Amino acid sequence: MIRVKLGAKELKVKKGTNLSALFENRNIFAALVDGELVDLSAKLEKSCEVMPVDFSSELGKKIYWHSTAHIMAMAVKSLFPEAKLAIGPAIDQGFYYDFDWKFSTEDLPRIEARMKEIIKKDIPFERLIMKKEAVSEFFNRLNEIYKVELTRDIEDDEVSLYKNGEFVDLCRGPHVPSTGVIKAFKLLSIAGAYWRGDVNKPMLARIYGISFPTKKELDVYLKRLEQAKMRDHRKLGQDLELFSIFEPAGPGLIYWQPKGSIIKRLIEEYWIKEHINAGYQVVSTPHIARKELWQISGHYDYYKENMFTLNVEKEEYILKPMNCPGHILLYKSRLRSYKELPLRYAELGTVYRNELSGTLHGLLRVRGITIDDAHIFCRPDQIEDELCNVLDLAQKILGRYGFEKFQVDLSVRDPKNREKYLGSDEDWQRAEQGLISALKRVGLNYQRKEGEAVFYGPKIDIKLLDAIGREWQTTTIQFDFNLPARFQIEYVDKDGKSKLVTVIHRAIYGSIERFMGCLIEHYAGAFPLWLAPIQIEVMPITSKQNRYAEQVYKRCKRHRLRVKLNDRSDKINYRIREAEVNKVPYILVVGAREVQRKTVSVRKRGRGDMGEMKLKEFFSLIDAEKGGED
RNA sequence: GCCGGGAUAGCUCAGCGGUAGAGCAGGGGUUUUGUAAACCUCAGGUCGGGGGUUCGAAUCCCUUUCCCGGCUCCA
DSSP states (O other), rough: EEEEETEEEEEEOOEEGGGGGOOOOOOOOOOETTEEEEEEOOEESSOOEEEEOOSSHHHHHHHHHHHHHHHHHHHHHOOOOEEEOOOEEEEETEEEEEEEEEOOHHHHHHHHHHHHHHHHHOOEEEEEEEEEHHHHHHHHHOOHHHHHHHHHHHHHSEEEEEETTTTTEOOOOOOBBBBBGOOOOEEEEEEEGGGGGGGTTTTEEEEEEEEESSHHHHHHHHHHHHHHHHHHHHHHHHHHHHHEOOOGOOOOOOOOOOHHHHHHHHHHHHHHHHHHHHEEEOOOOOSSEEEEHHHHHSSHHHHGOHHHHHHHTTEEEEEEEEEEEHHHHHHHTTTOOOOGOEEEEEEEEEEEEEGGGOBBBTBBBBBBEEEEEEEEOOOGGGHHHHHHHHHHHHHHHHHTTOOOOOOOEEOOOGGGGGGGGSSSSHHHHHHHHHHHHHHHHHHOOOOEEOOOOTBBBBBEEEEEEOOOOOEEEEEEEEEEESHHHHOOEEEEOSSSSSOOOOOEEEESSOOOOHHHHHHHHHHHHHHOTOOOSOEEEEEEESGGHHHHHHHHHHHHHHHTOOOEEEOOOOOOOHHHHHHHHTSEEEEEEEEHHHHHOOOOEEEEEEEEEEEEOOHHHHHHHHHHTTTTOO
C-alpha cells in the first residue's frame, strides 16, 4: 500500500493503482503528482501528493487545448492523408497545428465536422514510450519529415508518443483521457507560418482554434471576440474621424483628422510638460541627413533594408529611421564636462522605416513613426539613478491614462551566443545590473528574457495589450554600447581625461502612432474629458432657445472647453443619440425651463441626465474631473 | 517579404454571367421637438486599377495596388 495525499485527505491505495481511480469528478482530466503533470492513466507507484487538474487552471486549459489540437490533426490526416504534420501546441488562447499542406477557408467546416465525429467516437489517448531510433524510423516510414526532425532534436533516449486509434503523434503530453472529453470547439483561422519560425524554411499552413468544456463558454468567448472588434482602433478611428490611411498616399502612413490631431496634440503637450519637469531638454532635428552620418552610426550597413533613401544633387541622403545620430551631433557640438552630465535630449521625432508590408497594422505598426524619443548621456555612476527616473516617469505617464498593469520584459544577451553582441562583458554586466536594480527600486515585476536583447545592449520593454489581447511594445529603455564608440561621444572627467559617455535610448509612449492606437482601444473611443476632441455639446430643445444656447456655448468656449453647438432642427432625442454615439462626454440641454431659470441640464456620457444646474456649478464639476489639466 | 482570405455609394452590406441595390450618413423641404433614431424628397458608383475570356463581366481567368488574419520583424 502507498499513501496518497489528495487535498486535505490522505488515502491509502494499492501500489500500481490507476490515477483515474482517485477521482469521481468527471471534469478532472489530468493531475499533478508531486508537482509533475501526468495523464489520468498514469499508475501510482509510490506515496505522493496528488493535485487534480481541470479546465479551471492555466495548466488544465493548456492540456485541454493541446488535446483538441491532436484531434484536429487527426481530422486533417483523415481528410488529407498527404498533409504532413509539423507542430501543434496550446497557446495562451487556444491552440494551433502546423501542417505542410495547402488549405483554403472552405476546408475548415469539413475539418470541424470530422473532428466532431472523432469526439463522438470517444477515442482514448494512449501514451506510448519508445526508443528514439524506433520513433525516428516510424515517422520516416510515414514520410513525416517534420516529426523526424523533431525526434532527432530530442535529447532523451526515450520518447513519448500519443496514440488515438490509428493516429500517432510525437508528444510530451499529458492529454485528456479520450477525445470525448472535448465538448465545444471552433476553428478560427488559417495562417501561414514558417517551419520553426525561420524565414528560410518552408512555409506551413497553421490552423488556429479554441475549445471549452461547455458550449456556453465557447459562445461567451466568441461573443467577447466579436465585442473586442467593436473597440478596434481602426474601426473607431474611422467612425470617430480620428485618422485615415489612404491607398494612393501609401501604406503605413497616417493622416490625422482634426479630432485625432487634438488628442495627439494633448498627449504630446502632456509629454513635453512631464519631460521638462523631469529635467529633459527638448530638441528638434531634421528628417534627412547625408548617408555619411548613417555610415558612422552603422545603420547604413546594418539597417539598410529598412531605410528610405533620397538622391539630392548626386548625393545620397537618408530619411531618418532613428533620432539618435541627430541627438549625438547636438551633444558633440562642443566639449562636454562631467559636470554637465546627465544630459537628456528629448524629441518627438518622426522617423520613417520601410517595414515589411505584411506587418503593417493600423496605427500599431506604421512606416512613419513619431518616436517620443530621448537620449540620456551620462557617466557610469549615474546609470542607476537615470534608469529609476525613466521608470518612474514611464509609470507616471502611463498611469495618467489608466495603464497600471503592463508586462515588463528585461531583455538580455543569449549566454550561448555572446559573439553576436557588441560591448564588453563588463559593459553588459554593469548595464544589466543597473536595469535590475532600477526595476527593483521602483518595484516593478519583470520577466527576464535571454537572447531578446538587441546587439548593441540590454533593454527593458513595457508592453500594452490591444482589444484582442495582442501585445504591443511601447515603453523601451535601451543601453547602447555601439554609438558612443562609433561617434566618439566623450566627456572630460574630473581627472581631465576624455571618457566615453554611456548612452541610454528611451521612449515612453514608444511611438505616438502606436500609443494612440492603444489608447483608442483602451478607452474604446470614449476618451476622458481632458482628451475628448469635443468635450461638450450644447443643444437647444427648440429653435426658440437658440440664442440662449449660443450664450452657453460662448461661455464654455471662454472657459477653454472644446464645445460644439448643435442647434439643428432634429429632435433632441436624435441629437443626443448622435452625441452619445460620438462619445461626447457632456451634453448641455437647454429648453424653455433652463432659459427661464438661467440653468443648463447636464447629461453625462454613459450615465444619463444629471439634472439642472447653473453653468458655474457645471464648470466646477468638470474642472475637478479634468484633474487640473488645461 | 511569405501563406491564406478580401476590396460594390462617405459607412455597413446585398447582388456572384443578362439594364448596379438597401439601410445609415449627406443635400433640400416639412416638423419646434425634454434626454439614444420624426416625416417627405433628392443626389450619390468606370463594382480598387490594368489586361483577358465571352454576344454580354461587379460576377470567370491573369496581373497589380491596398486591406484583413497570421509568420518573420519591431516603436
